[in-house]
Amino acid sequence: xNTNLIQVRHATKKSGGSTSNTRTSNPKYLGFKRFHGSKVIxxxxxxxxxxxxxHPCNGVGIGRDHTIFALVEGRVVVHYDLATQRRYIxxx
Numbered sequence: 001x002n003t004n005l006i007q008v009r010h011a012t013k014k015s016g017g018s019t020s021n022t023r024t025s026n027p028k029y030l031g032f033k034r035f036h037g038s039k040v041i042x043x044x045x046x047x048x049x050x051x052x053x054x055h056p057c058n059g060v061g062i063g064r065d066h067t068i069f070a071l072v073e074g075r076v077v078v079h080y081d082l083a084t085q086r087r088y089i090x091x092x
Contacts, residue, residue: 036078040070046089054078059091 034046047054047068056062057079059072070076074091081088 034070034076036076038076039074040076040091041073042070044070046070046076046091054087054089057088057090060089 028048030048030050032047034040034044040046045067046060049066049068052062052066054068056068057077059070059074060068061071062068068089070091072091077090077092079088079090080086
């Protein structure tokens with residue numbers, strides 16, 4: 001009888017698996033740049049934050065991205081106001 005033989009090649013290596021958790025965002029470097037008692041000059045960044053977790057007080061300004069920076073020369077003072085229950089940063 002005339003039987004046609006068909007040759008089939010099978011995979012000899014298992015295909016590599018895929019993963020979905022490999023992407024990470026770049027670091028944002030948030031937090032204090034000058035701590036309580038540090039000397040600062042106008043323009044020095046004191047704190048980088050998302051939202052106003054810390055609020056500006058005397059001698060500091062707040063940027064469009066909520067960055068707190070020195071407006072005057074002096075020392076950084078960090079304090080908590082019980083009445084308003086807010087954390088404040090000032091430069092004296």
